[in-house]
Amino acid sequence: xxxxxxxxxxxxxxxxxxxxxxxxxxxxxxFQKIAAKRAAEPLEEKEFWALKNVSFxxxxxxxxxxxxxNGAGKSTILxxxxxxxxxxxxxxxxxxxxxxxxxVTAGFHPELTGRENVYLNGTILGMRKKExxxxxxxxxxxxxxxxxxxxxxxxxxxxxxxxxxxxxxxNMDPEILLVDEVLSVGDMAFQTQCAEKMRELLxxxxxxxxxxxxxxxxxxxxxxxxxxxxxxxxxxxxxxxVIPHYQSIVSKKIEKEFRSRIPDLIGKVELNTQTVxxxxxxxxxxxxxxxxxxxxxxxxxxxxxxxRTRAKIESPIIQLEIFRSDSVLCxxxxxxDYGFILEExxxxxxxxxxxxxxxxxxxxxxxxxxxxxxDMIHPYCVHSDEVIRILDKGEVNISQAxxxxxxxxxxxxxxYRK
Amino acid sequence: xxxxxKEIFEYRDLLWMLTFRDIRIRYKQAAMGxxxxxxxxxxxxxxxxxxxxxxAVMIQEAIDYKGIISISVxxxxxxxxxxxxxxxxxxxxxxxDLVTKIYFPxxxxxxxxxxxxxxDMGISIIVLTILLMVFKIGFSFYLLLLPVFIFLLILFxxxxxxxxxxxxxxxxxxxxxxxxxxxxxxxxxxxxxSASSFGRWDVIMLFNPIGSLLEAIDQIVVFGKMPDPFWFxxxxxxxxxxxxIGMVIFHKIEPLFAENI
Numbered sequence: 001x002x003x004x005x006x007x008x009x010x011x012x013x014x015x016x017x018x019x020x021x022x023x024x025x026x027x028x029x030x031f032q033k034i035a036a037k038r039a040a041e042p043l044e045e046k047e048f049w050a051l052k053n054v055s056f057x058x059x060x061x062x063x064x065x066x067x068x069x070n071g072a073g074k075s076t077i078l079x080x081x082x083x084x085x086x087x088x089x090x091x092x093x094x095x096x097x098x099x100x101x102x103x104v105t106a107g108f109h110p111e112l113t114g115r116e117n118v119y120l121n122g123t124i125l126g127m128r129k130k131e132x133x134x135x136x137x138x139x140x141x142x143x144x145x146x147x148x149x150x151x152x153x154x155x156x157x158x159x160x161x162x163x164x165x166x167x168x169x170x171n172m173d174p175e176i177l178l179v180d181e182v183l184s185v186g187d188m189a190f191q192t193q194c195a196e197k198m199r200e201l202l203x204x205x206x207x208x209x210x211x212x213x214x215x216x217x218x219x220x221x222x223x224x225x226x227x228x229x230x231x232x233x234x235x236x237x238x239x240x241x242v243i244p245h246y247q248s249i250v251s252k253k254i255e256k257e258f259r260s261r262i263p264d265l266i267g268k269v270e271l272n273t274q275t276v277x278x279x280x281x282x283x284x285x286x287x288x289x290x291x292x293x294x295x296x297x298x299x300x301x302x303x304x305x306x307x308r309t310r311a312k313i314e315s316p317i318i319q320l321e322i323f324r325s326d327s328v329l330c331x332x333x334x335x336x337d338y339g340f341i342l343e344e345x346x347x348x349x350x351x352x353x354x355x356x357x358x359x360x361x362x363x364x365x366x367x368x369x370x371x372x373x374x375d376m377i378h379p380y381c382v383h384s385d386e387v388i389r390i391l392d393k394g395e396v397n398i399s400q401a402x403x404x405x406x407x408x409x410x411x412x413x414x415x416y417r418k
Numbered sequence: 419x420x421x422x423x424k425e426i427f428e429y430r431d432l433l434w435m436l437t438f439r440d441i442r443i444r445y446k447q448a449a450m451g452x453x454x455x456x457x458x459x460x461x462x463x464x465x466x467x468x469x470x471x472x473x474a475v476m477i478q479e480a481i482d483y484k485g486i487i488s489i490s491v492x493x494x495x496x497x498x499x500x501x502x503x504x505x506x507x508x509x510x511x512x513x514x515d516l517v518t519k520i521y522f523p524x525x526x527x528x529x530x531x532x533x534x535x536x537x538d539m540g541i542s543i544i545v546l547t548i549l550l551m552v553f554k555i556g557f558s559f560y561l562l563l564l565p566v567f568i569f570l571l572i573l574f575x576x577x578x579x580x581x582x583x584x585x586x587x588x589x590x591x592x593x594x595x596x597x598x599x600x601x602x603x604x605x606x607x608x609x610x611x612s613a614s615s616f617g618r619w620d621v622i623m624l625f626n627p628i629g630s631l632l633e634a635i636d637q638i639v640v641f642g643k644m645p646d647p648f649w650f651x652x653x654x655x656x657x658x659x660x661x662x663i664g665m666v667i668f669h670k671i672e673p674l675f676a677e678n679i
Binding site: 126 | 429431432434435436438439442443446515516517518519520521522588589590591592595673676677678
């Protein structure tokens with residue numbers, strides 16, 4: 001078969017916590033274990049599965065991306081592929097010479113010169129000395145280290161160091177290439193060079209496994225993505241199929257983390273000691289009066305605030321703030337600024353804020369509502385439980401941008417050159 | 419075993435590069451340069467002469483010069499053995515980055531440590547050969563057996579080095595135990611004296627494979643005699659067995675290295 005890589009029900013177990021790594025600890029532990037024969041059971045808790053029943057095949061010449069949130073098992077797969085570790089259960093097969101663009105400087109020794117390190121690293125990666133001889137000039141030229149090749153690498157700048165490492169690894173003509181996020185080495189010029197080299201390798205028919213969080217890179221280079229989550233293959237398919245799943249995992253993670261961060265975000269507000277007013281609920285709805293937590297970009301939104309007072313408050317000020325998941329304050333509205341003045345709050349009531357087309361970008365947002373006294377010295381109460389998700393085509397697309405204006409595009413002038 | 423040797427052979431260039439690296443680093447940093455190689459044997463020989471002198475005074479005899487030459491001859495393989503073991507015990511743990519990040523047959527690491535020490539021994543052998551020629555120690559055909567014994571010594575050392583380096587990876591205090599044994603091992607090995615001085619208890623000395631190898635080397639170099647065939651056979655067998663056991667066990671636990679280092 002023309003499979004370059006085959007994973008067949010691969011499981012990988014790791015141990016948590018500290019292990020005995022000296023005889024001084026291990027020998028007494030051994031005798032203790034003999035003395036209390038049943039004490040061995042709680043050991044099980046220390047194990048966890050980094051990979052659970054992972055199966056996939058990669059055809060020769062295929063370029064695939066492996067994605068997943070932190071702790072999904074990406075690095076474990078790379079370690080298994082590069083044969084540093086072995087699966088606990090299951091089988092994997094690799095057909096062809098494999099090279100990993102991971103930790104490209106691991107084989108370097110600081111005392112040796114650049115030249116010696118090129119040979120050392122080349123042979124560590126599995127090249128013969130003759131091959132290194134043949135490619136030596138190419139490697140040095142690619143790295144741009146040039147005249148410093150006979151200087152001990154301990155005197156290199158960190159950029160030169162990693163460039164030289166990358167050059168050795170990239171120039172060994174692999175049939176299977178593992179790429180971790182190393183493409184961020186060096187300056188812009190070197191990165192362009194790296195991208196060039198990558199394209200060259202892709203064209204040469206090499207099988208490439210790319211592990212990255214950098215969506216654009218994966219989208220550009222890969223046709224197929226394997227999505228991992230907590231050691232399991234969640235989805236294996238084309239870019240179009242998998243990326244939405246990835247987005248939703250990531251956004252769920254972000255939301256969870258965001259919710260845990262809310263108390264920090266709000267800060268310690270000194271509330272008026274007698275809480276004379278409370279906000280039992282805040283609701284968000286769209287133009288169709290649908291209440292919920294998920295809305296689409298560009299929908300008209302309304303916010304309803306319930307309040308309940310124990311005593312009369314005179315001319316309170318109501319504030320609505322919207323925070324994005326990365327703590328950016330997107331907007332802050334004060335009722336007074338809009339000429340909205342409540343004479344008094346007594347007993348209970350509902351206040352509606354019509355935000356209109358708010359045009360926030362897709363993302364996760366927190367609504368924080370507070371009620372202040374008329375001089376805005378003390379907030380009476382703060383409500384910050386309301387998290388909404390703004391979806392773009394049914395998915396949360398985390399972005400750097402804050403708002404997406406309703407924009408019209410047209411050509412004003414257009415000249416032709418003959 | 420054969421498969422493992424095959425893989426090491428495939429990575430032979432790496433073995434040379436690592437050996438070369440170890441040698442380079444040792445000599446680059448040491449101001450004494452190549453003198454480094456003969457420094458330790460020299461000190462050991464001086465210590466041996468001192469002991470010989472003390473013994474000569476005690477039994478009220480003149481110090482015999484052949485004995486001193488024997489010490490010089492036996493000290494070289496002995497220092498090779500202890501420094502090779504010392505370096506190879508550390509070889510896996512000391513190259514942690516390589517072990518956890520790149521695939522290659524790990525046996526290359528302890529083996530290159532042994533080879534780098536072999537290089538040191540080579541230098542001191544050259545120096546000693548010149549000295550022996552100056553002192554006109556005769557040549558005998560049994561000298562042709564010398565490479566065989568050195569080869570056996572390398573096999574034994576490599577096997578033990580493989581075993582101890584992997585053990586030290588799992589239990590970090592192995593290296594202290596080894597250090598103590600190596601430090602006092604010279605008293606349990608016929609280096610400063612010959613096994614024959616123990617009379618019929620010489621078996622105790624020769625039972626130690628290094629002891630029987632040293633005695634055999636002494637016999638062929640200094641006395642120009644055929645070594646005792648029984649102990650020759652014993653040394654050959656134990657060396658081969660040691661190498662075999664070292665390789666097999668190392669290979670068996672190699673997959674666990676990256677997770678346990």
